[in-house]
Amino acid sequence: MQLRGVVVDVADPKTVSTQYGESELCEVTVRPERGAGEPTTVTLWGKWTETADYLEPGMELAVYDAEQRQYQGETQYSAGGDASVVVEPDFLVDVTDIRAWVQCPRMYYLRKLDGAELAYPLVKGTVVHEVFGDLLRGRDLDDAIEAQIEAAGLDIGLLGREADEVAGDVRDHAAAIEGWLEQGTLTERDEWRSEMTLISERYGMKGRADAVRRGMPVELKTGKNTKREPRFQDKIQATAYALMLGERAANTLAASDVMADGGTTSPLEAAPDTGTLLYTKNAAVDRNEESGDLSPAKEFSIGSGLLQYVIRTRNEIAAMEHDTDVPTGYEANAKCEYCFEQDTCMAVSGRLDQESKAGQVGVAIPEEEREYFRRFYDAIEAERRAVHREYAKLWEQLPQERADDDRALIDLEPLGRRELDGGRWELRARGTGAVSKIREGDLVLASDGHPITGDAELARVERIGGGDQADGTASADGGREIVVTVDEPLSVRRLDVYPSELTTDRLQNALHDALLTQSPEQKDVLFGRRAPEFDEPAETFIDNNDAQDDAVARAVGAEDFALVHGPPGTGKTYTLARMVRALVERGDRVLLSAFTNRAVDNAIEALEEQGYTDIVRVGTESGVREDMQKYRLDQSGDPGECAGRLQGAQVVAATTATCGSTAMASQSFDTVVVDEAGQLTEPGTLAATTLGDRFVLVGDHQQLPPVVQSEDETLTRSLFERLIDAHPEAGVMLDRQYRMAQHIQAFASREFYDGQLRPANGAVAAQKVDDLDGVTVDALPSHLRERVSFVDPDGSRTGNTNPTEADAVADVVRAYREAGVAAADIGVIAPYRAQVAELNRRLSDVAVDTVDRFQGSSKEVIVVSFVATGDLDGPLFEDYRRINVALTRAKKALVLVGDRTALSSDEVYERMVEWASG
């Protein structure tokens, strides 16, 4: 029997006498999630009573294979040795985190705070693991070593190592792997799976097993272990995979005819009974020096006790995360003096004044900084839980008709497969043409139909064929070929977005670095203890625009930081490029960053237009725009060359997420320039700014704020906005815009920029559609001849679409086209993606997109579809910054299409309608 619900009460554990002798028990009251809301009692027996130590009312609890009985008319559940008890099952604990936790809970916590720094054992370990995978897939050893060392070129180079030297080290380890593979019948390929991604709904756990042999987990360790037994934490890691393999095996059995007699096998029983650890360094040690068991492969048996121990450990982590408690280390028996993390542990404890078993060193940072740390740490963890909810969507099998759920491409038709060099596979499938957020370059879970219970592999999307949408997303017309690469072949019928915690990890690292490693002087200005200081450069940088010139002067003269506020069309990117050049001329090494790849590429483009090209772009191949690939740092290749290119670059450009990578952490800069800073969270901004001595933030807090999944407001306010409020004197607002006609910009200027925004010159102010080649305004219907017009199509909203309004928008676009306006000069903006799809069905050759995606670009003619009728409920309309963005994309003509009554129900929108109705 299975029970799942919210804990209402946890009684104190007690000892009772049973027919088998003394037993411990603990009663937990749970309110079931679904069905009748009557609370039920679950009695936890034996080791499961440990759960009571951390279980609290409000937490979710799942109990599997519990015994059920009736007592005084009430259903009671009993969880003994055959049962599984899972706390907060929606929180997906990573297997490597369980491993860290059994060593020491504080190690688990420290792993989250500071990211892995570049270290040779780590890089070598990664290469050995990759070679291991290659060998399992039948690749030649020397080919594998060469290829994997090349792939790790940049990291190896940054560590100052040579490829040959690393190859020698890796070969020693690989020899152990090869020797072991050649024993007996272990080479039969069908028996093997390499790098198996496992996600468990039942146990709230995920991880990637190095290999699975005959259904049993094999873990590779590049260390040595001369004991006969594997290390405890290594056994725990392998056992966690065994637990998840058992769940899969039980699912498979349940689905097959084998158990047709009605019997079932529990996942615990179905788990493999043996695990293998492969300590490859054992093969390389000198046999005369070392004694003990030098065989690399060590097997151990996996019983239900060990499996349940893993579940209980996982539960401790999930319970701690529920309250975001901070572990002290006293929870474990580990001896701090043997711990590699001891120094870090003591330093973090000292700086944050945390209790810890290892003790504290150093002086605590000021209380206001500690408070800031706690606030942002909690907010980032809330963001992590939101990512976990994305994982949960993987096992909620999507109904086929849910076309608005764009997290998966379903109903694919497998077309074929091809083996690539190195044993990887290229798989092709035909898509049904559904809209999806899956793009080229994405990491996805490819499956034969169900991502969790079916055959599934982590895959990279290589190509979504024939896409006619500029952003590479699959569009709605007919089938298209999809190509992915995977380690193991399968019949691809479905692709799911594979959620990543990478961004949350990086935010946490940035928070740690900014508060614990930056100098007090750098932090003083962030915490308002000191005003930022400036020099006044004598030079003139930009001739015909005082605000732009001031902005560059501020940036060049900044001792701490400068802020440049750039409303739409004010030449923000041009100014930024001029600023970077001025900094470089002074001799600075500059880091150029932004949240999105697009913004980073735009900034490079502006630099290029000003003749500056000594730039290295760090980023993934699929993230970097085609015409900017020439600046991209190839991270694979000769170590010395890779590292040299990065280290020698005067200007390095990367997204803030990439700034948090280990490779970038090895770099330092004089000045960090961040574009579109209004779209970044504080820790997101800090990921870039901590790499430099001073920084310049360029952005507009009146446009869209950071995108955050959880509802926590701590992250939705950008550092840019906070600093511009705290230090207005550090900011310069660019006040002359080169984009919009006078009338078009008037509303935004009044509502969002205190009337300060004005056209740069008469020509900008007076522009109209007649200025376009072959266009006459007289060819337009009379209601569209003004620069700003309003159309009420009298439609009605159904879901997030308004078909009548979509028709009206199509009519407006047709009128402009017939008046001679080129399709490329027209853009259509809608608040909802559903309406965008509705519009796309009517408009084949003009750009249609959401407000959010239109930020940063502009068109001669813009048509906005508001969708709403009745009233304006919904957060999309609450944030006025969204209309600021929508209305300021137009240069010569702006048409608002919406329901007059609905829009007039809100003051700001009412003023907008009046302005547009002129």
Next chain:
DNA sequence: GCTCTGCTAAGAGGA
């Protein structure tokens, strides 16, 4: 109830 960009992940070590 809605907007949505980043990111390969997981990888090491010893009394």
